[in-house]
Amino acid sequence: MTAPGRRSSTFTRLLRHGFTDPSAAERLLESDELAPIRSDPVLLDALGATADPDLALHGLVRLVEVQDGHTAQRELLDTLIAAKPLRDRLLGVLGASAALADHLARHPRDWQALVTYEPQDLHPGVQEFERGLAEATDPVSLRVAYRRCLLSIAARDVCGTTDLAQTAAELADLATATLRAALAIARATAPDDAALxxxxxxxxxxxxxxxxxxxxxxxxxxxxxxxxxADEHKAPQAATRLASHMMRICSETTVEGSIWPVDANLRPEGRNGPLVRTLSSHLAYYQRWAKTWEFQALLKARPVAGDLELGEEYVATLAPLVWHAAERENFVGDVQKMRRRVVENIPAAQIERELKLGPGGLRDVEFAVQLLQLVHGRADTSLRSGTTLDALKALAAGGYVGRDDALQLDDAYRFLRSMEHRIQLYRLRRTHLVPEDEADQRRIGRSLGLRSDPVAELNREWKRHAAVVRRLHEKLFYRPLLDAVAQLAPGESRLSPDAARERLVALGYADPAAALRHLEALASGVTRKAAIQRTLLPVLLGWFADSADPDAGLLNFRKVSDALGKTPWYLRLLRDEGAAAENLARVLSAGRLAPDLLMRAPEAVALLGDGDGGGLEPRSRAHLEQEILAAVGRATGGEQAVTAARGVRRRELFRTAATDIVASYGTEETPAVADQGALVDLVGGAVSDLTAATLAGTLRAVVRDGWGDTLPTKFAVIGMGRFGGHELGYGSDADVLFVHEPREGVEEQEASRAAHTVVAEMRRLLQIPSADPPLLIDADLRPEGKSGPLVRTLNSYEAYYRRWSLVWESQALLRAEVVAGDVDLGDRFIELVDPLRYPAEGLGEDAVREIRRLKARMESERMPRGADPTLHTKLGRGGLSDVEWTVQLLQLRHGWAEPGLRTTRTREGLAAACAVGLLSGEDAATLDEAWVLATRVRNAVMLVRGRAGDTFPSDGRELAAVGRYLGYGPGHVGDMLDDYRRTTRRARAVVEELFYGA
Structure with a gap:
């Protein structure tokens, strides 16, 4: 029994040497098995140098216990004391890997594999490992021999004899030797197959x-x-049997566990394709069918086993295809999309612990390096290494990556891979998750040389390196472009003009020469503006490249910067508020409308930087009307007043368009909005409110200029169509009716003259030529159409509707809503028309037939010649008109009895009809989806082209931009059109049943 004082001293020494359970360690040291070495101070120092002294001591006791007899135990212990290399290696492995400790417990003599410490032992290659596996003749013995070889690799690794790159290369060489041994076993088992x-x-x-x-x-x-x-038909079957057997030998679990899974899913057609193909079959597939990621995967292709001459021929045959992959359409987009898909598939609970696949993880470095290799490796053969760190070094040597950037990424990659190795080594399990348990993190930190506070230091270093990697697109792909044009790194190699143009083409820039000129203008010089833009541009270039028109994004950024570059708040906004810079990039590259609006009001950039999202929140109608009326009040005449109102409208249209674009594209921090209906409602409501406020301001200016404070007649503007339905698009006309009522004591003729003057002057002012999107007033829905007076008294409307009203007018009045002017007069007009649009007892069959006839006539006569009826958003199959007329027919027939149907808004009317059972939930959802999609397409066309349109653009880049807005990535325009046709076809089937009664 140890004395208390002695025990206390040992306890303290154990704590000082890093043991976390000194009491248990003290008991183990006092065991009979360790008696010969218990008092040796070197042992305690060696244990304290391991990643987990408790684990190492426990493993050592187990190993001594399982030795066959006293002689074997003394041999182990004597060698342990006498040979420092063995002591460091064995205890190092036992302190880092519970799985290898288990192996040693099952195979007690395998510790002798760690005795040799000759120079040639430091970096064994495939041949040395083949010798180590030579005696394996079956899967079980192969596993034992494999673990013995792995033991020596791990020992050199944890002792620092080999670095990360050497360890990874040794593991690959051991895998090569193992594949060869497994194939030899398979061939020996089936010699007839091997002969074929x-x-x-x-x-x-x-x-x-x-x-x-x-x-x-x-x-x-x-x-x-x-x-x-050999028989040409039997040979493929024989090869498949050999390959399958080889895979099973490596992958299956035996009493000795498994080695590792052999995965052949990178082959052509993946798991659906044949396991073995001829060389000509491989070539035919890659020439015709292969996707971009498959060429990326071939960067690392290397023959390792079997017929090496055939393997070399395979690599040489496919190499030209690999090094021309960057010329494929949407190349960079495909690679980036694949990377995003990897991140999106990580469970949310794991993403912060994902060392490999998460943001700032190993895969980010690998993807970026491979992307650069594929872009520049066609012309520069020095970049064609399959090893990430070698390729990164070559990219730096060739000037494709800045040297400091390459060094930082090399350092980060080595640290993250070393973490990954230590995590896997503990249990020899395939994982890339950083463990949450503090004891596990302590062991990992100590194994990496972090000893003061291993857990805190490990997490700090991990996050630091991950932060470096998260900026890899800036550092690897875009920063050298600025070095090339701004000559920022004299004395260092930089991208040549040809290489810079090559990279821009790969990013999707159609005019790389112009892009380089823009970059030079933005980034050159020693001004504060140039310095800040050099910081911003690498990130912005990536966001521009993510759009359908990178050239436009960069050009527009240059224009905005030229206009605002000397404004202190502009550069500060982009530099300090990350959301502002990304939002600006999305807006500038999404089409013509938003940039055109911004060029006329560059100060609106400030709207993009409100961190809480308030800057992009559309203003209410009351707020807009108050601002416009105040601006009109300060103006000195009607034209100046309308100019002021247009300024507010321009800014607010930009705000709405920017909100729509950012929500549709998504950002790095916020995904794209999934509820497309909510976006449609937001845009429709915002544009309608803005139009109403603009009309209110124009009306105020006209009245003030002509009559002072009071017009001789009360005057109201009634919104109709999409205006009244709060569904205006960016390019919609404003359908209206004008109504007036003479004030007391004013002759009707004078009142009428004043009212007509007001309407004429409002239309004149709003039609003054301007670079802003036009605001056209359309009064064709008035009684008698274009033949009738532009404005009537309330009594005149009442008389007309009582005597002459047609069913189409009742239908049009379903959308009537007061939008400007005298609210009381407007409300009385609505009361007047309610009985027409919600007729008591509904519509008679004659009226229903008339509506159907009018709809059929409109479909046949108003569709533009040559237009594809499956893609026309307004009049085409299942488009806006189909859905709206169906909802309106339900309102006309049932609105008198169902208050929920008394709404001017299509989607609200559809939901109300569903709620009272007039159509099924499935049919309502089908119509709603089609209406929302058609509206989104119309909005997209206006955003992209800067002018309204009811069909998809014919220009390829514009069509791609519409697709990007709708959530379709590069190369998926066909999917967008197919989805549109499918959605509207289903809607048309519902319309046939509900509207036409088919």
Whole structure:
């Protein structure tokens, strides 16, 4: 029994050496098995140097216990004391890997694999590992031999004899040797199959790149050919059997566990394709069908087993296709989309712990390096390494990446990969998640040399390196473009003009020469403006490249910067508020309308920077009307007043368009809005409110200029059509009716003359030529149409509707709503027309037939010649007109009995009809989806082209921009058109039943 004083001293020493459970450690040290070395001070120092001294001591006791007899135990302990290399290696492994400790417990003599410490032992290659596996003749013995070799790799790793790159290369060489051994076992088992075919095993992924993890799927592709004279039909089957058997030998679990899964899903057609193909079959697939990511994967292709001559022929045959992949349409977009998809598939609860796939993780570095290799490797063969760190070094040497940037990323990548290795080494399990348990983090931190406060230091270093990697697109892809044009790094290699143009083309810039000129103008010089723009541009270039028209985005940014560059708040806004810069990039590259509005009011950039989103929140009608009336009040005449009102309208149209674009595109922090109906309602309501406020301001200016404070007659403007329905688009006309009522004591003739003067002057002022989107007043829905007077008294309307009203006028009045002028008069007009639009007992059959006849006539006569009826948003199949007339027919027939149907808004009317059972929920959803989609397309066309249109653009880039707004990535325009046709076709089927009674 140890004395209390002695025990206390040992306890303290154990704590000082890093043991977390000194009491348990003290008991283990006092065990009989460790008696020969218990008093040796070197042992305690060696244990304290390990990642987990408690784990190392426990593993050592187990290892001594399982030795076969006293002699074997003394041999181990004597060697441990006498040989420092063995002591460091063995205890280092035991302190880092519970799984390898388990292996040593099952195979007690395997510790001798760690004794040798000769110079040639430091960096073994494939041949050395093949010798280590040579005696394996079945899956079980192969696993034992594999773990023995792995033991030596881990020992060199944890002792610092090899660095990260050397360790990863050794793991790849061990995997190569293992694949060869497994194939040899498969061939020995089926010699007849082996005699029929040549089979080459091509390593892909990290194994192919000579940078394997401790535990990782080994990705492979198989190439098979018949041997001379063999049956051409039997050979592929024989090769497939050999390949399958080889995969099972490596992948299946035995009493000795498994080695690693062999994954052949990177082959052509993935798991649906044949396991083994001939070389000509591979070539035909990659020439015709392969996607961009498949060429990216081939960067790391390397023959490792089987017929190496055939494997080399495979790599040489496909190399030209790999190095021309950057010429494919949407190349960069495809690669970036794949990266985003990887991140999106990470469970939300894990994303912050994802070392490999999360933002700032290993995959970010790998993707960026591969992207640059594919862009520049066609002309520069020095970039064609399959190893990430070697490729990064070559990119820096060639001037494609700044040297400091490359060094930082090399450092970050090594640290993150080392973390990944230590995490996997503990249990030899395939994982990329940083453990949450503090004891696990402590072991990882100590294994990386972080000893003062391992947990805190580990997390601090991890986050620091991840932050560097998160900026990789700026650092790797865009920053060198600025160095090229601004000559920022004298004495260092930089992108040549040709390389810069090549990179811009890969990013989707159609005019790289112009883009370089813009970059030079923005980034050159020593002014504060140039310095800040050099900081911003790398990020902005990435956002522009994510759009359908990067050239327009960059050009528009230059225009805005030229207009506002000397304004202190502008650059400060973009520099300090991340959302402002990204929002601006999205807006400037999304089409013509928003940038055109911004060029006429550059100060509206400030709206993009409100961090809480309030800057992009459309203003209410009351707020807008108050601002416009105040501006009109300050103006000295009607034209100046309308100019002031137009200024407010311009700014607010920009606000609405920017809100729409940002919500549709999404940002790095906020995904795109999923509820498309909510966006349609937002835009329709905002534009309608803005139009109403503008009319109110114009009316005030006309009355003030002609009559002072009081017009001789009360005057109201009634919104009709989409205006009254709060559904105006960016390019919609404003359908209206004008109504007046003479004031007491005023002759009707004088009142009428004043009212007509007001209407004429409002129309004149609003039609004064301007670069702003036009605001056209359309009064064709008035009684008698174009033949009738522009404005009537309330009594005149009442007389007309009582005697002459037609069913189409009742239908048009469903959308009537007061929008400006005398509210009391407007409300009385609405009371007047309510019985017409919601007729008691509904419509008679004759009226229903008339409405159907009018609709059919409109479809046949008003569709533009040559227009595709499946893609015309207004008059086409299942488009706006179909849905609106269906809802309006339900309102006319049932509005008198169902108050919920008495609304001017299409979607509200549709929901109300569904709520009272006039149509099924499924039919209502089908109509709503089609109406929302058609409205979104019309809005997109106006945003993209800067002018209204009812069909998809014919220009390819404009069509792609519409697709981007609707959520379709590069190369998916066809999907967009197919989805539109499918959605509207379903809606038309509902219309046929509900409207036409089919």
């Amino acid at each position: 075919c040549r089979l080459a095993v091509i390593a892909m992924g990290k194994c192919g790149g000579h940078e394997l993890n401790y535990v990782s799927d080994v990705d492979v592709i198989f190439v098979g050919e018949a041997v001379d004279g």
